[in-house]
Amino acid sequence: MVERIAIIGAGISGLLACKYTLSKGLTPIVFESQDEVGGVWTKTIRTTKLQTPKSLYQFSDFPWPPSLVQNFPTQNQVLEYIQSYARHHALLSHIKLNTRVVSVSYDGPPEEEMRTWTLWGGTGKPFGPKGKWKVTVQDTGSLRTEVHRVDFVIMCAGKYSDSPNIPEFPPDKGPEVFQGKVIHSMDYSAMDNASAAKLIQGNRVAVVGFQKSGMDISMECSSANGIKQPCTLLYRTEHWNMPDFLPWGVPWLISIKIASLSSWFISLRWGVSKFVESHIKKKLRLAKHGMVPKHSFFKELNSCSMATVPEGFFDRVEEGSIILKKAERFSFCSQGILIDSETEPLKIDLLVLATGFKGAHKLKAAFTSPTFRDLMDKDTRLPLYRECIHPRIPQLAFIGVSESIANLFTSEMTCRWLAELLDGTFKLPSITEMEKDVCQWNNYMKQSLGESYNRSCLGAAQIWYNDQLCKDMGWKPHRKKGPFRELFEPYGLMDYA
Ligand SMILES: Cc1cc2nc3c(=O)[nH]c(=O)nc-3n(C[C@H](O)[C@H](O)[C@H](O)COP(=O)(O)OP(=O)(O)OC[C@H]3O[C@@H](n4cnc5c(N)ncnc54)[C@H](O)[C@@H]3O)c2cc1C
């Protein structure tokens, strides 16, 4: 029997899922709503670069071209690399571009029967004898829809597009009362470079959010308008954003390796955290700018909320072309925005909300079944076993939900695990055991993150996570030659090639 697999999305996760399912003799069909593959890398703001060292953001069987010397390639270079990967593995013939998945619905036993299952899908096997998924797709040009019946669905729809996180405001205090313009960073990224520059040029601009999009857009704004028309960046939380990858001269990956080893030893973890914090504080002069975070670097790492600071960002703050303003809360008035702790409005023409995305919301919305949507709604982190499958949603997997220091690393490792599961290399434990595992993992993350606990992130536990996948697949988890290298040498995808 030919098992048909629908893959939703052709970013790095969808391409990897396609490659690995093909390698097991399965028949994937990838639906991609855009007109090219590459996901978020197809369109970003002009100055975007890879913020992860490229050795960690590398397909295990397809190294970066040796001619590319930069450690942090530009958006175009990353896109070209991803698209070359798709061509190299002849994936394009399996991908339907300009095809949006509008819904997925499970056509199987009644819900009452499914509730009694003790094993995933009733049998513990990935392909259920009784059930199929109906995937409804729409051609983005003609708007014609068609339904595909498949044996398994892999959701690779990404978290950082389509579903912006827009703050809520009380009645008469939202964007509707403002005479200027309000956009989300997603709209800004979607603009061509000339239109984006025109939007900013000569205007009074404020940006909300002190993470990567917020910092990058503020930099573009300050380059365009200088100190004559400074850009105001509004933030509510100070962050340990990284100035470079050499804390006190120690290669970043070694610090991360030690931080990950120290996950379970509080005093070592504290030491590593303080070591990195002292470097960031000094290099970025955080105390002078009142930007020293209240939480530890370890929390930042474990919540995947750390970004790299664009070069020269704090120089722009010192010259006055970027103004940093703490705003726990704000609302709108006709001339601009009112910050809760201030009496005068900040008069602006344009507000850019670099306030992130509601990625999980987008993934839940694809399900027609309210029961499946509710199952995904239990927590801010999606409750997935091995960050990949929901114990009570049969014949379906997610890739790319969980983040890490290098998302490609996590997506490829999870894809390899999934391909082995689909191939029957190992069996899943019972639903109850999987739920217990998900719960323990969530409790650990809640304890270690406190109020920062909000998104699916492996953080410093990447190697521990890989170890679990390796054990399931029957692979040796320790991949280094000798205990010294095991302790101190950073892990990358090549260690699992
Ligand atoms: C600007 C930017 C820079 C980043 N930089 C880094 C970095 O330096 N390092 C790092 O580790 N991570 C980075 N990330 C995180 C990034 O999201 C991941 O690294 C990775 O590219 C995600 O790949 P993905 O395939 O999981 O998702 P995406 O790249 O989002 O791909 C999802 C694909 O699914 C398609 N899709 C969505 N819904 C549907 C649907 N209903 N029907 C059909 N198709 C659909 C989308 O069009 C898209 O092509 C960055 C993210 C952004 C936004």
Ligand SMILES: NC(=O)c1ccc[n+]([C@@H]2O[C@H](COP(=O)([O-])OP(=O)(O)OC[C@H]3O[C@@H](n4cnc5c(N)ncnc54)[C@H](OP(=O)(O)O)[C@@H]3O)[C@@H](O)[C@H]2O)c1
């Ligand atoms: N490689 C690159 O160059 C690049 C460029 C852009 C984006 N990215 C990646 O893309 C992903 C998304 O990044 P992002 O910067 O768009 O989003 P993000 O990391 O989710 O950051 C959102 C920011 O908005 C703030 N915020 C959210 N809701 C708010 C509210 N109601 N009021 C005030 N502030 C609010 C958050 O503040 P709190 O911290 O207080 O929650 C945070 O500072 C990340 O993985 C990032 O690394 C990478």
